[in-house]
Amino acid sequence: MAPAEDDISIEEKRVYAGSAGRTDAYVATGAGVVRVAISGDKVGEFELATRDPARDVAVLARSNASDILAVATDEDLLVGPIGDGRGGKSVDGGVAGDDPALSPVGIDSAVAVGVHDGAFLAADAAGGIHRVDGDGGGYGPSATDVTRIGTVNGARAVDGPLVAADDGVHRVGGAAIRGDDGSALESVGLADARDVAGAGVPLAATADGLYWLGNGWMSASDGDATAVAADGDGHALAAVDGDLLVRDGENRDADDAGWAADAWRVADLPVEERPAALGYGPGVSVAVTDAGTLCVDAGDGWRHQALGVSGVAGIALAVVE
Incomplete structure (x- = not known):
């Protein structure tokens, strides 16, 4: 087993962001949302950013204003700005000490959120x-426009234009996205979908396996697929039968199809735990296990840090600097 992050000194954790840039991971857990500072393959300080049990989390990146955090909770979808008000970018690379000010949007119990x-x-x-817009760029009790755009049976995950549900995968339509015709959702097949990745080639994790969308849904791996993520540039992660599958630059051209079984490999995580939430940041792959261990790979192998939380349900990453 690889060494944990205990070999990184406190001083290193405070200054590492200045050399490699920093990404904050927001992890949805039963204790709330945990914010974790990441730079390259190093894991820095982490803390609870919100204290309501979270079922999912997403970050809307904005170039000229603070990024917006959305947290799905049993009470409502909560939204609010993160960062320092200048595009969500921190001045000194430190983890913000104040919890983000989040406001409910009025959809009642929320189970999933994406961008x-x-x-x-x-x-x-x-x-x-529901589509949740900020009126005039703002988000808050009086500045959030919510439009119901359709209904699925047993929603589980949202990513890009895709929705994973008990009754399969659904896709948000183009002109209908604002609810002009009463329904903006199109069923695109499969069943018992647990997760989807909407960046680049569409991917779906289902009870029967991992699928990619080509000429119809094509099998990438048989088994119990529970999570999937992609960066839109040909890299992807998937959790299948408790293993972490990776599609990267070393194996993504392994066959003519490009996304079939031979294009994936099983990752050697530094902990014997099941991956529960997957995500990508600039130059980094992130997997959080069901036991609450965050694993990060910046190209030189996986490093890890136990977060001391349980009930991991989702992850979103935000560029800080």
Whole structure:
């Protein structure tokens, strides 16, 4: 087993961000959202950013204002700005000491949230799918526009234009995204979908396996697939039968199909735990296990840090500097 992050001194953790840049990972857990500072393959300080049990989390990146955090909770979808108000970028690389000020948007219990077309897409507990816009760029009790755009059976995850649900994968339509015709969702097949990745080639994790969308849904791996993520540039992660599968530059051209079984390899994580939430930041792959261990790979192998939380349900990454 690889060494844990205990070999990194406190001084190193305070200054590492200045040399490699920093990404903050927001991890949805049963204790709330944990914010973790990452730079390259080093894991820095981490703390609870919100204290409501979270079912999912997403970050809407904005170039001229603070990034926006959305947290799906049993009470509502909560949204609010993160960062210092200048594009969400920290001045000194330190983890902000104040909790983000989040406001409910009024969809009641939320189970999943993602980002698409400059807004949040959120699923409520009854299967309703909502587009959540900031009126004039602002987000808050009086500056958030919520439009119901359709309904699915048993929503589980949202990523880009894709929604994973008990009744399969659904895709948000183009002109209908603002609810002009009463329903903006199109069923695109499969069943018992647990997670989706909407960046680049569409991917779906289902009870029967991992699929990619080519000429219809094509199998990438048989088994119990529970999570998937992609960076839109040909890299992807998937959790299948408790293993972490990786599609990267070393193996993504392994066959003519490009996304079939031979294009994936099993990653050698530094802990014997099941991956539960997957994500990408600039130059980094991140996997958080069901036991609450965050693993990060910047190209030289996986490093890890135990976060001391349980009930991991989702992850979102935000560029700080």
